[in-house]
Amino acid sequence: MGKVMLEVKDLKTKYITRFKEDVYAVDGVTLQIEEGKSLGIAGESGCGKSTLALSLMGYYFAPLHYTSGDIIIDGRNVSTLDTDEVRREVLGKEIAYIPQAAMNALNPTQKIIRFIEDVIKVHKPEMTKPEVYEMAKERFHILGLPEKVLDQYAVELSGGMKQRTVIAISTILSPKVLIADEPSSALDVTSQKMVIKMLRDLMEKGYIKSMIFITHELPLLYNVTDDIMVMYAGQIVERGSAKDMVFDPIHPYSKGLMGSIIVPETGTREHELIAIPGTPPNLKKPPAGCRFAARCKYATPECKIYNMEMKEFGEGRSQRCRFSVEHLREVYANG
Amino acid sequence: MAKELCLSGKNVTKVFGFGDKKTVAVNHVDFDFHVGEFVSIVGESGSGKTTLAKMLLGLIHETEGEISFLGKPREIKGRKQKREYWKEIQAIFQDPFSSYNVFHKIDAVLLDCIKMRGGKKLPYEKKVEMMTEACSFVNLKFEELTNKYPFELSGGQMQRLMIARIFLLKPKILLADEPTSMIDACSRATILEMLQNLRNEIGMTIIFITHDIGLAYFISDTVFIMEKGNIVEYGPAEKVILNPEAEYTKRLISDVPKIHEEWDLSTV
Numbered sequence: 001m002g003k004v005m006l007e008v009k010d011l012k013t014k015y016i017t018r019f020k021e022d023v024y025a026v027d028g029v030t031l032q033i034e035e036g037k038s039l040g041i042a043g044e045s046g047c048g049k050s051t052l053a054l055s056l057m058g059y060y061f062a063p064l065h066y067t068s069g070d071i072i073i074d075g076r077n078v079s080t081l082d083t084d085e086v087r088r089e090v091l092g093k094e095i096a097y098i099p100q101a102a103m104n105a106l107n108p109t110q111k112i113i114r115f116i117e118d119v120i121k122v123h124k125p126e127m128t129k130p131e132v133y134e135m136a137k138e139r140f141h142i143l144g145l146p147e148k149v150l151d152q153y154a155v156e157l158s159g160g161m162k163q164r165t166v167i168a169i170s171t172i173l174s175p176k177v178l179i180a181d182e183p184s185s186a187l188d189v190t191s192q193k194m195v196i197k198m199l200r201d202l203m204e205k206g207y208i209k210s211m212i213f214i215t216h217e218l219p220l221l222y223n224v225t226d227d228i229m230v231m232y233a234g235q236i237v238e239r240g241s242a243k244d245m246v247f248d249p250i251h252p253y254s255k256g257l258m259g260s261i262i263v264p265e266t267g268t269r270e271h272e273l274i275a276i277p278g279t280p281p282n283l284k285k286p287p288a289g290c291r292f293a294a295r296c297k298y299a300t301p302e303c304k305i306y307n308m309e310m311k312e313f314g315e316g317r318s319q320r321c322r323f324s325v326e327h328l329r330e331v332y333a334n335g
Numbered sequence: 336m337a338k339e340l341c342l343s344g345k346n347v348t349k350v351f352g353f354g355d356k357k358t359v360a361v362n363h364v365d366f367d368f369h370v371g372e373f374v375s376i377v378g379e380s381g382s383g384k385t386t387l388a389k390m391l392l393g394l395i396h397e398t399e400g401e402i403s404f405l406g407k408p409r410e411i412k413g414r415k416q417k418r419e420y421w422k423e424i425q426a427i428f429q430d431p432f433s434s435y436n437v438f439h440k441i442d443a444v445l446l447d448c449i450k451m452r453g454g455k456k457l458p459y460e461k462k463v464e465m466m467t468e469a470c471s472f473v474n475l476k477f478e479e480l481t482n483k484y485p486f487e488l489s490g491g492q493m494q495r496l497m498i499a500r501i502f503l504l505k506p507k508i509l510l511a512d513e514p515t516s517m518i519d520a521c522s523r524a525t526i527l528e529m530l531q532n533l534r535n536e537i538g539m540t541i542i543f544i545t546h547d548i549g550l551a552y553f554i555s556d557t558v559f560i561m562e563k564g565n566i567v568e569y570g571p572a573e574k575v576i577l578n579p580e581a582e583y584t585k586r587l588i589s590d591v592p593k594i595h596e597e598w599d600l601s602t603v
Contacts, residue, residue, distance in 0.1 A: 045489065045519045159380075188380045188546040189590040196592075197600045216519040219549075219592040246594055260524040263593045264549040264576050273553070275524035277474070279489070 002034035003074075005210040006056075006095075006177045011069035011079075013055040016062070023283045025051035027234035028069075030310075033177070038203065038211040040225035040242065042218060042257060046280045048234040049214045050100070053181045056212070057097055059086045074176050093123050096175040096208075100182045103162035106154035113150040115169050123173055136172065142205065143168055143198055160191025164198050171207055178208040182215050196224055218261050222246050227316070230254045233281050233291040236310065240317035250328050251319045252296045290322060298323070298331055338369035339406075341540045342391065342424075342508060346400035349386050360386040362564035363400070368542065368557075370507075373534055375543045375551035375572070377587065378561035384544050387561070388512050391542065392426055393417060405507075422451065425506040429513040431493035435485035441496065442481055445469065448503040469499040473529055491522030498529050505537055512544045527554055548587050552576040560584050 008031045015023040025048045033039050043049050051064070058078040060066050071079040073094045078086060091097075099105070106115065116136045120127050127135075137147050149157065149165055157165060163183060171178060180199065184192035202208045213225050221228050221242065228245040230238045230253060238251040249255045259274035278295040281287050287294060293303040303322055310318045313325050321328060349361040361383045368374050378384045389395045391402065393411045402409050404420070411420045428434050435444065445466045449455075454462065463477070470477040473495040485493060494514055501509055511530065515523040531554065533539050545551055551558050552572050559569040560581065568581040579585050592598050 044521045045491070189548070189587065190379050193590045193600065200600060216521070217592075218520065219594050222594050223592040223598040257521065260520045261594065262523075262547075262549045262553045263595075264552045264588050264591055265593055265595055266577060268549070268553050269572070273524045273528060275528060276521055 002036055004032055004072075005035050005037075005074055006031075006033045006212075007070075007072040008032070008056065009070040009072070011052075011055060011071060012067040013051065013060070014065055014067055015051075016065055021284050024286060025064075025234050025283055026055050027283075027286065029231075029234075029236055031229065031236070031239075033210045033212070035209050036203070037227065038213060038225040040221035040228045041212065041214045041231055042216060042221055042228060043231035044216065044257075044276075044280055047231045048283070049231055050181055051234075052231065053097065053179045053212070053214055056177075056179055057086070057095055058090055059083060088122065092119055092170070092175065093173050094175055095177045095179065096170040096173075097179045098167055098170055098181060098183050101186060102166040102170075102183065103154075103159060103186070105166065106162060108153060108155050111151055111153060112165055112169070116150075116172055119169065119172055139172060139207075140168060143201060158191075160187050160194055163187060163191070163195055167195070167198060167202075171202055174207045176209045178202070178211045180211065180213050183213075184220070185215065185217070192220075196220070199224065218246065218257060219263050230257060233286060234283055235291065235320070237292065237321075238317075238319040239310075240314075244314075244317060250313075250317075250325055251292075251321045252298050252328070253292045254319075255332060290320070298328075338371065340403070341368050341370045341372070342402065342404055342542075343367040344391075344400060344402045347387070347390060347397050347402060348399040349383075349390060349395065350398045359564050361390070361397075364564070364566050366559065366566065366569075368508075368540055370540055371534065371538045372557060373531075373541050373543065373555045374557045374559065375545060375555035376559045376561060377545055377548050377551045379546055379587070381563075382561040383564040384561050385512060386564075388426075388510055388542070388544055392424060392510060393420055422504070423506050424508040424510060425501050425504055426510040426512060427494065427497045427501065427514045429516055431490050431497065431517065432486075434497060435493065437484065437486055439485075440481075441483050441485060441488075442466070444485070444496070444500065445503060448500050452504060465503065469502045470496075472502045472532070473499045474525065475499065489522075490518045491525065494518060494522070494526055495529065498526070498533070501533065501539075502537075506539065508540045508542065509533065510542045510544070513546070514543075515550065516545070516547075530554070547591065548576065548584075549591050560587070 008029055011026055011029045013026045015025055029052060041049050054064060056071060058071050070077055078090050117132050120132050136150055140147055145164060145168060154162060184195045203211060215221060225242055228242050229236055232253050238254045246258060249258045256276040276295055281291055289304040289306055293299040306322055308320050308322050310320050312318045344366050347361060347364045351358045351360055376384045390397050411417045449462055449465055467477040475495055515526050530541055534541050543555060555572050558572045558575045560567050562583045568575055568584050589602060
């Protein structure tokens, strides 16, 4: 077992709306990532995936508020630091975050090299501008980005190139954890592949020590990450290795998600596309008992009463459903 | 296939700009779409698929070539002709958030469709009945939607409401330009299912534009592959995707992550 890079214990965060209502978007998430590993987070829109990503940075701004739990990056608890310390010591250096529309974050009036200088100025003030340029040039070269990008403006780059540039900038200080929130969902398939390859390169060459990858595209997760975690209504419902999760999902929600996979392979046309009816619950008032019960076709009235914890089964796998693994497997096998 | 021709094009070309800045977006393209067929047009960004779609819709004029509708050359010069044409061809666009007028309530959106189909003078109860039927076709509840504004819905719901519109209008052709690229995989399954229902129950011809070759394979009868304004390959979905001939098609297929085969990242 490798060194644990990121450990999250029972993290709870909430949004406070204008009307002082609480929205429990991340409700008791526990996870661990070892050095050199990547973890994928899947789930529908509105399940709290992106909020989890924001919460993991340890950097909270209204309306998002921290409630309880620990975030430990490489042995250091960052959830107790105040925002200034987080900005100075954690962001960029320990943990880097790539939001969904990262490519729109580039200021069109500045050259790409200026953004890198900006990052370095805060974290390594002793470096001079030519040194920064050299370092950036080398890093871009290794990652397969043309060096001339450094002297270009964001508007001169294509969407895929902008996204890759943003990734290169945010990982320039070799952070321990990279959180990529749907980094490729706004791109076409060819650019998407380039972005994925770059993330893989970053991992293989050791520039980032571990990665959390958030997306709703399951075939993508299957190809990129070691483990997959499925999130529903602010909670984790199942975790396991990518292969187990895709071919042998246990929780009814994961099962439903896997039913929506479409790939250009023999057999895809024959298999029936099964959509999960309904929408995720309103997290202002999370339902009692299993949160998925209202949409689950295997649910019984008891499901809405008992609140279940994650149960371990098999190697590195756990799930939250009330029923036993054997029972669920049998139900799925009988259709 | 002995089916009737629905929409066909000969030598359709669109050129933007002049002289040095000339861009040939669609380059002498021929195609035949039949009645009741589910056609996909696949290509990467900049391959001209949306330009072709806009020409099919009559939003921009073709520089060269001719588009025929139901066997006759299409006449859409005047405003009246265009209105008549748009009764037969409707579209769903990529971004549901910018497809609606934010000042109009959902009722107005649906009432407009009834009006366009000549139901302006119907009693209100009848209209409500029609709207309820359309909403239930896409698994939405009209009682929950009435008096709401489009921005109160989620992306998937908005896109479904678009399909409810199409259900009311019952055009001969539906042109769907990347209708699923901005919504998550789970709602995507619902949208695809509804498009299939439209085809199976109403016999609509559906032209589906996408960059995801997996989707095209799953849903369509015929696939057209576009590269830089040219159609490089077309035919039944099984043949094109499982036994591709053109290099470009092979590349597109290799760009999509799969689950039963290894995804080769070295070919970027």
